[in-house]
Amino acid sequence: MGPNLGALIGAIKPAFDRMSTPADLAHLRDAILANVEQVVNDILVKSAVVKHLAQAGEIQVVGAFYEFSTGGVRFSEPVQLAAEPAAKDASGHK
Numbered sequence: 001m002g003p004n005l006g007a008l009i010g011a012i013k014p015a016f017d018r019m020s021t022p023a024d025l026a027h028l029r030d031a032i033l034a035n036v037e038q039v040v041n042d043i044l045v046k047s048a049v050v051k052h053l054a055q056a057g058e059i060q061v062v063g064a065f066y067e068f069s070t071g072g073v074r075f076s077e078p079v080q081l082a083a084e085p086a087a088k089d090a091s092g093h094k
Helices: 003-018 025-046 048-055
Strands: 064-067 072-075
Touching: 003 025, 025 048, 025 064
Parallel strands: none
Antiparallel strands: 064 072
């Protein structure tokens, strides 16, 4: 397996590992939805800017996938994040 394919599989594998059904053709839609959810979670973990803007209500983070059989795009519900706690000043007060 080449490095590009390995990187692609490594990025998708966590979604498959979380699935409660087998990752086969009969459960392809479940696998796709699990991967979309994993990508959304990865973005929020890896980007402090996106996470901050989402917590502040300035942006919405939404997963989506293109469905070849219908030609439509399916969107998830926006991710709901708790607001960031207020920062304390040097004296320990909010």
